[in-house]
Amino acid sequence: MYEERRSARVPAVVWSRTAGVRQQRVLPDGCTDLIWDGAELFVAGPDTRAHQPAAPPGTRYTALRFPPGTGPAVFGVPAHELRDRRLPLAALRPEAEVRRLAERVAGAADPAEVLERAAAEALRAAGPADPRRTAIVAGLRAGLPVAEVAERAGLGVRGLHRLSLAAFGYGPKTLARILRMNRALDLARAGRPLAETAALAGYCDQAHLTREVRALAGLPPALLLAPPPSG
Secondary structure (H helix, E strand, O other): OEEEEEOOOOOOEEEEEEOOOOOOOEOOOOOEEEEEOOOOEEEEOOOOOOEOOOOOOOOEEEEEEEOOOOHHHHHOOOHHHOOOOEEEHHHOOOHHHHHHHHHHHHHOOOHHHHHHHHHHHHHHHHOOOOHHHHHHHHHHHOOOOHHHHHHHOOOOHHHHHHHHHHHHOOOHHHHHHHHHHHHHHHHHHOOOOHHHHHHHHOOOOHHHHHHHHHHHHOOOHHHHOOOOOOO
């Protein structure tokens, strides 16, 4: 069972999930997560491909999902160091600090609230967010060419690439592909036919959509969106 809500304290989504027998496919979305699995705090970095976490059935996760560009300020490392990785939080932050946080989370009636407070403290310590990051995501999500996104952010193309690696974990073209795929899947889940979805999301045609989704998610959209088998 999966639940989520928007955090009132930090720019993040609070989510929780109980692992079942069937493995859940986690798709790349440009986000980073701070996750409590009942025993340990760990970080899920920005993915370039689908990930299928393995956990015993009944494992309860509580987590914060940070939008593209926010995670580095919380974890104190460039996003490219977290790309396609799952790491204990203690590998990134002082061990004593992480141990105290884990003790508070383990003893809390609402573990998510403890995580939200800790993330808020980390963001305050990091200082004001770079507004260019939000502008870059907005431009790429709108389908603007990389050169135009760079110009709007007051950067050259190489400067945009360096900033993107540090903020998002990968270059702007990869981020644009991931954002476009997620927009297309949202459209398809809302009931749009795949041919219409491809056109609205900016793909050349349905075949292009299928190739991109397969490359990033590991399955073609028809299988990815199919309801799970009963039983």
